[in-house]
Amino acid sequence: MPFIPHTEQDIQSMLASIGAKNIDALFDEIPAALRSGKLTAVGDGLNEMQVSRLMRERAAQDNQPLNFIGAGAYEHHIPAAVWEIATRGEYYTAYTPYQAEASQGTLQTLYEYQTMIASLTGMDASNASLYDGASGLAEAILMAVRAHKSSRRVLLPASVSPLYRSVARSIVKLQNIELVEIPFDSATGTTDLDALQQHAGGDIAALVIPQPNFFGALEDVDALTAWAHAQGALAIGLVNPLTLALLKAPGQWSEKGADIAVGDGQPLGAPLSSGGPYFGFMCCKQALVRQMPGRIIGRTVDLNGKPGFTLTLQAREQHIRRAKATSNICSNQGLMVAAATIHMALLGVDGLRRAAAASHANTQALAELASGINGVKRLFGAPHFHEVVLHLPGSSARVLHSMAGQGISGGFDLQPHYPQLGNAILVCATETKTNEDLQRFVAALRHAL
């Protein structure tokens, strides 16, 4: 019996203690009509050798092309030590640290994480993670509406990932929150300030400010933050944490800084893994801490005055507050956060800066090389971070299909999401790409055209 240690003798002596004649008798309170028959879709059990063979065969089908897609998930170097340590049983098989004295390892790791991510975002406080960036954005919108008190309208630029906007809509619409789309400037690819100005003086709880935005373009975050604050609205910074090794932190935007910073932690040590598990991060100003959803770790002292760590502000959470909780979230992405903490500690400031700068430089080089192909041009004029939009002289779907046939994931097809851009693709070259990789991209693109 897989993973069940009982011998026949154990079973008999346990049943004798209970006073039951067999195991089936333990289910005698369940109405007979409800008892299931045989499972038909499950099949016979496989031993570890057999299941290993099955999984290795399936993995072998999934050889991966050379990847130039970003669009919310980024291929970065992950030090070997990150997952070697994160999958130690003591991290991997521990529960939520409700018994603080027996969970100081997880708790201190999370406290160190909160320190690092709060510093990267320039904010006062962080929670211990949310599920991912997109659902994190939804939680940030709910939090902003709670904090604002009088408005249920949030401005959400079209330069925010369409995948994130779709998730945010799925989650917040049930609480009658209105998401208002703000168009982008077709020349720069950044939020259209004139269009935004039309909402001045209106009923607005918050403005979402993506940096870099979905097109990889850099927004005028100071102006956008100042505008939101002038309207009495909160500013929500939607950011990529790796870029914050170089870019101005949300807490430093304009005079007062953004009120909430949120995003996906995937660039900090999470493998691409077809989309998950990643983790969402959320940081905020001190005044908003009690509106923040999710678990939060605090440092305190024990009976002897020795420093220690514990879950704190639990009165916001569902297991205490029930229907009045800030969110229903309980499980978060703890293990991904442990990995991210180890990742950030291993890279340090210098390592993160180098990875961010090399990703920027590689993407810039790729855009220049690609623009040398007849008919290919960069679509937006704003400075970019590590993604750019290329406009193609032929069908973007067909070009990407052809590049896939040459072993290259050439980019994310923007056409279905932004038909007004025509045959446009979003490309990304992180620090993992060599000059030869860039040449292969260009050759494949040229061939596809």
Added chain:
Amino acid sequence: MLIFERSHAGRRNAAQAPHHAAIANGIPAALLRQDQPLLPEASEMDVVRHYTRLSQKNFSIDTHFYPLGSCTMKYNPRACNTLAMLPNFLARHPLAPEATGQGMLACLYDLQEILKDVTGMAGVSLMPMAGAQGEFAGIAMIRAYHDARGDTARTEIIVPDAAHGTNPATAVMCGYTVKEIPTDANGDVDLAALRAATGPQTAGLMLTNPSTLGVFEKQIQAIQNIIHDAGGLLYYDGANLNAILGKVKPGDMGFDVIHMNLHKTFSTPHGGGGPGAGAVGVAQRLLPFLPLPVVTKLPSPHGGEGARRAGEGASGEAVSYRYLTEKDLPQSIGHLSAFSGNIGILLRAYVYARMLGAEGMHRVAEFATLNANYLMAELGKAGFTVAFPQRRASHEFIVSIKPLKDATGISAMDVAKRLLDKGFHPPTTYFPMLVPECLLIEPTETESKETLDGFVNALKEIRDEAHATPELVKGAPHSMPVRRLDDVKAARELDLAWKPAAGAP
């Protein structure tokens, strides 16, 4: 010591970053940061030692018995981790063509089929990233169903008072108000109160069965009739699915929608708080509303070549897999994650399910129940107060420490902390709130009789200590890295991030 206190300015790990520091010359100065973020500057060996030593301050399933009620802390087979982390699975970009993910999609499709079978539901979506998000998906589907029928006067979700806190919190997130109903002396739902609470305003009922009191809700048929007759839908909270896996299918109990905690029942790791996976299953009438994406199987579009790439079905026919989108399910409640949920966790659950097989699946509930009833019998014989001695335990049961507290002043919390000194992670304490000074104990099927006997002995020793040396128990734990922590100070004087001492370089 914190990692920041091991930091030395200028120390860097050359092996972990690009050799040449590129210059970000395309970015305007006004957008660059001027300060240095607070990240440690430590050697690789320092970092490895720091986090290895920190990990050793944790209790975990791999190191300790962890009978945490309602959490199903069973053994997490190592093969699940190894096989979910095969390089091709880790390397795939979520937006890469589906042709590059056929092996992964085959696993997800098979997992959907397995979960449909064991739950008796008509369709499954694997996408919710945790139990609470599964609950959200489930209640959002109930709302979408009523809305699609123009039945918009249903504004309430009924929740028993024994329910997990996530249930009422979820109902509120989905725009409903919550009506709480009491539990009777046997631990079952109070049917008279349920009847009184149900009406044309009822959108649905959220129920955990077996309940958090550790007993199977025997009146489930009557409950189902009351809710369905009023036009409401029945939601199954799968937190306790381990108790009935392979024995009873929630679909057969009349539930319209369920969530499963794959990090409980299907043994994926808890990871110090996540990631989880909260797959949802639905009855026929809710199929159009499933959260996206769902994996579907098709005859291979590419003929022979495609078949080699995509693999072959059981009977040898060529098949391929793809995600269903908004175009396929226009009434879906939508996406709940940027991409496709916690795929790495789903792969672990799939490996586990295949290793169990149908026979192993039946045995999960049998041995989880055997262990719980044995532990309950032994503790009862030892003189501990079992909350519902007249009932069978499901996979968990409740012991109340109240008599011991009345006699000695030792609380459930004290007992829990003293258990740590004895090498056992304590059970869930003070939940459910209906039973005073309670310990909710869930041993799971993967623990041996010797371990359970050791746990009984530890509790007996603590009871003796409570009478003989109560201060010893009140001051516990004594052998952990820290003693009891000042939670009041933690909440009043918030310290959520480390700051360098003033004047430090």
